[in-house]
Amino acid sequence: MMTLHLQSLGATYRQLLEARVEYETLLARKAAEQTGDIAGQIVRAAMPATEKGTSGDPEYASATSGFHSAVGRASGNPVLALAADSIYSIWTVRVTAILYPPEDRPLVIEQHEAIARAIEKHDARRAEPLMREHMALYQDYCETRYPARMDDIVDWK
Secondary structure, X not given: OHHHHHHHHOOEHHHHHHHHHHHHHHHHHHHHHOOOOXXXXXXXXXXXXXXXXXXXXXXXXXXXXXXXXXXXHHOOOHHHHHHHHHHHHHHHHHOOOOOOOHHHHHXXXXXXXXXXHHHHOOOHHHHHHHXXXXXXXXXXXXXXXXXXXXXOEOOOO
């Protein structure tokens, strides 16, 4: 249903990705701002799968999406988390589920680890820029790899 609205607005995949960068950054900050240990535990629970995620494309895709989904759940705001998950789902179905080649995946894993540590330490000032940096690299990679697709209008089908 969201794709129907995006198409009617004339939204491009570039704009969809820009929105994802903003949502993910906000979610990381909000997760770090949560009181208690639950947010950190939610994110940390997604990490063991991430470590195994460099072996093959399906495992890597599952691990990285699991991490981002966990950050959303840890944010304490299910509406923001749902919006971010929806954007992620549209992107993976319409553009691609696997992005980084195996040789670049260890950096992604390191970035996830640093973000998780910041959330566990309730360091919102660190979690937010770490996620922004992580998502900016992702955005740059998408711009390089899929330049023609970025200006396409999100289709609802």
